[in-house]
Amino acid sequence: MIMGPCAGGAVYSPAMTDFIFMVRDSSYMFVTGPEVVKTVTHEEVTAEALGGATTHTTLSGVADLAFDNDVDALLMLRRLYNYLPLNNREKAPVRKSNDRADRIDISLDTLVPDNANKPYDIKELIVKVSDDGDFFELQPDYAKNIVIGFCRMEGHTVGIVANQPMVLAGCLDIKSSIKAARFVRFCDAFNIPVVTFVDVPGFLPGTSQEHGGIIKHGAKLLYAYAECTVPKITVITRKAYGGAYDVMASKHLRGDVNFAWPNAEIAVMGAKGAVEIIFREEKGDSVKIASREVEYKAKFANPFIASARGFIDDVIQPHETRKRICRSLVMLRDKKIENPWRKHGNVPL
Template identity: 65%
Template sequence: MLQQYLTVKLHFLNQKKGVIPQISVIMGPCAGGAVYSPALTDFTFMVKDSSYMFITGPDVVKSVTNEEITQEELGGANTHTKISGVAHKAFENDIQALVEMRELFSYLPSSNRDESPQIETSDPADRLVPSLETVIPNESTTPYDIKDVINPVIDDSEFWEIQPDFAKNIVVGFARMDGRTVGIVANQPKVAAGCLDISASIKAGRFVRFCDAFNVPIVTFVDVPGFLPGTAQEHNGIITHGAKLLYAYAEATVPKITIITRKAYGGAYDVMSSKHLRGDANYAWPSAEVAVMGAKGAVSIIFRDPKEAEAQEQEYIEKFANPFPAATRGYVDDIIDPVTTRRQICADLAILANKKQTNPYKKHANMPL
């Protein structure tokens, strides 16, 4: 009976994936084959100290591997929101979880045939944001909080973040601009300098695909110095996982608006909704740096003599550590005053509201899983 139930349920979830938004809220134990039900849904949420998810429980783990571990350590809310990334957020209790679900649903369309929801708002679309003039530090290596860019730009500073405790070097979530739901994707410079790694690529790639499936425009804030280097990343498949984010942006046909706030280096720049991936509107702040890599790294490769490299570094900075070369080549559409960012995005969203773009016919793509 259980097997028949799971077969029917899992088949239904799979068939409706991408047709209607699917959300799982785990309020108690969820073990064995039952875990594949929430795994197939778009978002999974847990309740702290009372919900657990695992394929095999602590007793089985101990008998097979002789490893002693508690339910919480194996598959609790803390584990799945911070380590595995299986759950998208954890709440203090059942009531908070249900209240937050009502809020989340307000951002989502009912199906893939509906447009991104739009509500009345008292926040003017042409509002200027003076705080953005000083949010970027003068020193390019100094971190800042990308939420100080996101919150003042969106309607009423209301941001419903997805996976806030997992892959913190990238920020994703839902907001509204001029009343319309948008998906926000942004590098987080205060964590790992905003570098993309395996977890960040998976997190952002999945979110972008959800937004595209349900007609939610995507606004991307870019400050990325590259992919995180190291043997751990390479050996665990950063090439394939990084391609997931690239694929998601390239495939997406919803309106895509990109703001480069500071660094946009190399392949990581390409992946972050660049013009090369069919970005509809790409802008740069005056503080933007669009280049293959940073000045120090570039001159150390070109010039083997340390003294010569040091002498050439300033010239490289003057030539490339600004948005003008990218603008002259058409990689960005305009260099905008940061204070006008909200006004520009809202205007573009209005223009792109009726955007129609299709991909070539295919049964389905063989994306880089």
């Protein structure tokens, strides 16, 4: 909890903690304050702009949540603690709920638009599969193209990671990869199962991403999922393309249970892009290209092909998503993995 100024070497104490909450207009974090910045770089900046709550929850990603006053921050902290175990050797608290595990929600059948390029809000799915629609989101204003947070299913705490099609079409980039990787590693450290909702067309292209080290930073998320030993359940709602599909808790990264909705597209890339590369000599013929796209989707970009190859455990109807996740969590409740001893892994920092 940052409730006032925190500067210099003192900032590394909160930086080493699991979560950081800040209060707007009264809490600040910076290694060097505005006066030092002005003296050294001749740049004039306010304490709020340099290291205020808004800065750290929207730009730097250092803090998780920002609040208008101390009371709101403390109340939200209590709500967060309600999801967490006291330590890594204990289980998270179980809260009784009247929300049935086999509840179905017909509205989920129409959540994903027929047009594959039209966005939808993944948070609607998260809320509808959670106990009593209660979802505690972390870092909601940072790297909005991925959603992380806690919910409960049958009273048990579950960590949620989900691509957000409303922002950047759900693409993974540097910031979202780091955000999700840190959260997955936290859940693994405290034995909290991870449920991943996938709708990812790929990694965000561009020179800024490549020059910023998307290869290394994207590998952090891959590493986090591969190393994670808690129950991992994945639901592919629409797109799952290329390397981004692999990274998002796929079977190739020791995912325990992978489901897909009937309209899911699991392939190296989308039909349009693939056809333009494979059949580039037919690019001028729109009729042939259209038929090739249909052929590509039928042969490759559908969940049934992936299921036949063992990449998907089952193709499920959207309305039964909660029921199937809850059933899988019960099956995996006593999951134990004994990895060979080693000093520690070498995370691609």
